[in-house]
Amino acid sequence: MAQRKLKFASALLPAGWQKDVVLTIDAQGLIETVETGNSDKSLAAVKGFAIPAVPNVHSHAHQRLMTGLAEVAGPGADSFWTWREVMYGFALKLSPEDLQAVAAQLYVETLKSGSTIIGEFQYLHHQPDGSPYVEPAELTLRCLAAAEEAGIAITLLPTLYAYGGFGGQAPTQGQRRFINGAERYLKILATLQKAIADKPLHRLGISPHSLRAVTKELLGEVIAGLDGMGKKDAPIHIHVAEQTKEVDDCLAWSGGTRPVEYLLDNFALSQRWCAIHATHMMADETLRMAKSGMIAGLCPTTEANLGDGIFPADSFLKAKGAIAIGSDSHISVSPAEDLRQLEYSQRLRDRTRNALAAGPNQSTGRTLFDAVLAGGAQSMTQPVGVLKAGLRADIAVLDEDHPALIGRKGDAVLDSWIFSGGNPCVSDVFVAGRQVVQSGRHIHEDAIKKNFQAAVKRLSN
Known part of the structure; x- marks a missing residue:
């Protein structure tokens, strides 16, 4: 052009x-x-x-397929964990061609919502039976192809997923399409780095799925490999403290350390890191995370849909913490709705209004908009x-x-x-x-x- x-x-x-x-x-x-x-x-x-345009920093494209199909009550109490089993059922069905078609539709909807960048936290890697594709990066390459179809900028965040629970527990059958060790995962990164080498709209980072799905040693090895590829500033996104059960399991496994606290204590956190959700933090974790520079990648509409809880946005922003937003499961694809939900969650919890405005006579919408523009650009490493x-x-x-x-x-x-x-x-x-x-x-x-x-x-x- x-x-x-x-x-x-x-x-x-x-x-x-x-x-x-x-x-x-x-x-x-x-x-x-x-x-x-x-x-x-x-x-x-x-x-x-x-x-x-507002960056959309957290997407699982394959979940667009099931929007609206998990809203029927099950035989017992419903939760994130029962929803996850339904999601696994959909994730096991998609062919590469299906994923590309679903992702392209999602990316069109993302553009029409006013977002021009998608952060694809992509954890489908293998065939439905769990065996590898000839090209290990096949499914993430399909998301890249979908982004090119739609004309959206993308930060590829292939997911490192090796275990089924804290401390290196064996993965479940429902997770069989996700699992990689360090060697194969780094091959995927090398393939993707080559694929985007001449594409100015595209960036590459990593997404260790969660502290449940990796170990400290595995993640350290992969970060070292990423840095060795000349990607020392590449983004690192990780789900953390989304659910109270996750916090409880982490406390039990670690002997008393909470998930965000564990990250702060064991890794050199900085602006290249993005904590997806970080919903359940104590006051000291909130303050420490804000000071670390780690960005909170919030998905308020998905978090409400899944019953996750309420992020402490008021105290995090007062501590000069950086935030970004994403549509995650894509139950709704709308930066406006996610910002609205973020503000309303604080209002409902504290029974107040204009909870996140920067100060007296300041626009709440402008405050939130400016915050997620800055945090989104940083967490996507995109020049916007x-x-x-x-x-x-x-x-x-x-x-x-x-x-x-x-x-x-x-x-x-x-x-x-x-x-x-x-x-x-x-x-x-x-x-x-x-x-x-x-x-x-x-x-x-x-x-x-x-x-x-x-x-x-x-x-x-």
Whole structure:
């Protein structure tokens, strides 16, 4: 793509909301210059409110297949753990072609929600019977192919999963597609590194599934291997302290150490680390994690759907902790809804309002939006987060004619999008300056949906 210019009627820049903004974008999709107050009528302006697109930092693409199908009560008490067994049943069915079709549909929905980056925490590695594919990275490569179909930026986070419980317990039959040792896992990383070498929209990191699924020694070996590949800044994402049972099991196994505490005590945590969920922490863990630089990767809608609990966002943010958001199981794919759920969880717990606003007379929506832009860019190691020279032109445009936004100005636009309008407010989306959503429709929506429908039909038989 040659150098081009994009003009927006209104845009959120580092200095605040500006009118008639022109971005000059280079061949790689990076912003070269930003001009405000441009009166040149020969350059048509995109109507609406242009904002930096929010990264979606946590995705299990295969779970998109089962959205809405785990909402029937079982014979006993339902929990995350009963949901997990249902999910394993779906995970064991998918072929590589199915995964690509499901992932591409998810990535279209992600773009239409106003997110231009997906963090794919991908733990399907083997054939349904547990035997390896000829290409060990086959299924993660399918997610990469789906991202290219949809035109979304992706941070690949292939999952290290070796055990079924704390202390190196044997995995279950339902986990047979997930399991790798260090040697085979590092081969997957090497393959993926080569596959994305010339792809500026793509990044590579790792995702040790959880402290249940790895040991300290195994994770240390893999991190050393990652660093030895020249990836010393590559992201490391890990599920931690999502469920109270997980905390109890960790306490029993370790002799009194909680999951987040264990990470803090045993690894050199930094901004390259992202703690997915981190729902159940004591006050000292919350403070220590915030000070470590480790980002909290929150998935509020999924966490509510699974009955996980409430993240201590108020105290974490007051301690200068960094946060990001993801759609995880994809029961809903909406950054607006996840930010709304995050704020509402604090309100319900404490019976208050505007719990996470930065201070008096500050917009709650703007506070949350700014926080997840910064945390998302960092945890994805992608050059995004604000619209300024040197960063990529990843932009979502909110429809000024949507009833939720009519008459709104300034940060009230964000408040109304997050707390009222949601996904229907997103009209246009640009990835690296290339438009992939126009007037609410993805440029390849019909073809990708057709493939998704065929996959669902095959899997339903």
